[in-house]
Amino acid sequence: MCFMERHCRLTYEFDVLHEVGVYTKGFGTFFVLMIKRFVLCQSQMLVLQCIGSNSATWFNTAVLVTCMRNFPHSRGTVVGILKGFVGLSAAIFAQVYIALLAGNSTLLLLFLAVVPTAVCLASMLLVRPVPAVGNVRDSEERRNFNYITAVCVALAGYLLVITFIEELVDMEKYIPVVLTAVMVIFLVAPLAIPIKALSNECYGISPEDTSQAGMQEPLLKGECDSQTNTQPSNPPLMIREAATENAPTKEKSVQEIATSTQPDTGALDQEEKGKKVTQQEDVVEKLNQEEDDAETLLAVGEGAVKRSKRRPRRGEDFKLRQALVKADFWLLFLTFFCGVGTGVTVINNLGQIGEAQGYYNVNIFVSLISIANFLGRLGGGSLSEHYIRSDAIPRTVWMGVAQIVLIFVHLMFASALPGTLYVGSVLLGLCYGVHFSIMVPTASELFGLKHFGMIYNSLTIANPLGSFLFSGLIAGYLYDREAAKDSGSGTLTWGLGHSVVCTGAHCFRLTFYVMACVCSLGVVLTFVLTYRIRRVYIALYRKSPNPSASDLQSSE
Structure with a gap:
């Protein structure tokens, strides 16, 4: 009981x-x-x-x-x-x-x-x-x-x-x-x-001149339709089909319009006549294509034709299982893994790194990394947004630049020269923050926003995984090995909880060399990913975006 x-x-x-x-x-x-x-x-x-x-x-x-x-x-x-x-x-x-x-x-x-x-x-x-209110804002x-x-x-x-x-x-x-x-x-x-x-x-104050018609989307669509006499740009399929049945053939209509509205061309040279004929043929071809598409859609709707579902292309909405079989997903995951994994290794071991180099109060380094991390996240997002709009430069380029800087940061830490821990902490925080502000929008641009929550959280697994592998296994093992060497040479020191403490630049030197090599691999993977997705950004962000299927086709 x-x-x-x-x-x-x-x-x-x-x-x-x-x-x-x-x-x-x-x-x-x-x-x-x-x-x-x-x-x-x-x-x-x-x-x-x-x-x-x-x-x-x-x-x-x-x-x-x-x-x-x-x-x-x-x-x-x-x-x-x-x-x-x-x-x-x-x-x-x-x-x-x-x-x-x-x-x-x-x-x-x-x-x-x-x-x-x-x-x-x-x-x-x-x-x-x-919902968006239009480009006016x-x-x-x-x-x-x-x-x-x-x-x-x-x-x-x-x-x-x-x-x-x-x-x-x-x-x-x-x-x-x-x-x-x-x-x-x-x-x-x-x-x-x-x-x-x-x-x-x-x-009733508008930030822009909203008197221009069609520049701002109304709250109620019916309200706009009742106040205007213009037809919608994309009428329903049945309306288009009815208009097609009541109208003459496309070729005849176009030719009649062209001949009825064309002025006397006696004074025009032969080249201008050829251009007009070419334009008329383009119009005829476009109208025929629209008619064929309408007939196909009608057949699909009635069940006469079964259209197989195609796989999504870059920039469209992916499900998680569809993204997991794409090389772009794993390239983005590995580049993010290399960058944040090596960065969080330094952050997790900052106390021991400072102690090994003779700094017994590392609060200043923690503050420097925290502020620089914030500025890196903020600046990385704004910088990539600026260049993606002006020159359609893929965001992943800046992730590669950050990892190049990280290579020099790890080599700087390995040298243990006076003052390097101050400068290195600032650079490390900046580069570490850049990875987060680049990975997130890149994933949304490649795999869409519909299932972005699942895809985003799957990619962020790289952060704790990198911490476990690089910090928990590699850095911890190498630090203990160097501490054991110190104990054999008579320089054994004891810290809190009777744990062995290693002193000297050699304690983390090999760890920093390994981190530099990992960042070098990340640079290679980043630029491979950038080469693969460069056409996507050209199609999405060029001045007259009209992406074709070849631009957005996902490579296996």
Whole structure:
């Protein structure tokens, strides 16, 4: 009986904590455990930690996919802003922890459980697909994104400055509160855009000259059709078929129109007559082709002809299983794996790297990498968006450039020259961030947005996989081997928990050489991928986009 009561009590406690974890991104569970209301075993803690860790992926996917569908012509900029704030969020919450929570870790867990959840509940009705309103607002959209980008850069610089100030200067208790209030002003500054749009709508002010007909899509399609007498550009199939039956043959109609409207050509030379005849033949051929297509579609609809489904081409909507059999998917996965895998290896081992080179306080390097990571994500998206619009340069070119820089960064770390850890941390953060702002829009442009959530999260597996392989296995093994050599030579040092500590530039030198080789492989794979998909970007982003099947055909 006592066993059953204890079992029921533990089951009830776990169910309560499970519900708390689901609705508070897992942090509510940790808060309840911190105040010692419940006691759980390790397996139950594992389940709750899994809920908390994966909650961020749900929010990330929902926001990212929705925003990319709402702004398909600014994918790089959108991804750069969203991914940049993911990297900057740690510094934002750290500032709140210092200024408002007075270093109380229990209150921090409560804050992380309540505030993000409340923000998500308040904004979930706003994060939804919104139909486009036409090309008239492209310039306004670009100005708005430039404004948000400027605010983001200013916020990153502000956080960097106050981080150094709080680290080096002893301040009164109220000063961090004031600094946090200024940070909040930066965070709410982008709200000026929807507020301005709402006020313009209320007062009937248009950002562009919307008096031109046909430039803006109406909210109700029937309203537009009732106010205009123009026929739609693509009438239904039955209407076209009826018009075809009541009209004379295409060849005769075109010839009659051409001869009735053609002026006296006695003064024209023979070359101009030939051009007019060629144009008339082109019109006849086009009309015949449209008639044949209409007959084919009608036959398919009646069941007389069965048309086999073709595989999607680049730029069309792929399902995950269709993308997994494409070489482009695996090339993109491997290039992303090489870049972020080597980058996260340095980030995970930054404490030991600094300690091995004689830096016992690595907080400055962590801050440099965090800020540079944000700037890399933001700048990589904006830079690729600019050049893809101006010259149709594939985004993957910039991923290859970032990996070339990473090769020199790893060699710089291996040399362990004075000051290289400072410069290398900045360059590493920039290049690491570029990979995220390039991979995401590239995947959407190659495989479409309909099933993008599944494809995107499948590609991001490269990040933890690279961390496990390069950081957990290769770097850890090589570090322990160098530490064992030190112990054999009488230079054994002990760290916290009685673990062996290796000191000297040789501790990670071989690891950095391996990382440089991996990045070299990534450069080769990146430019192979760029060569394969270059025609897709020419077809999508050239001045007169009219992509052909050969341009978008997926290579096996």
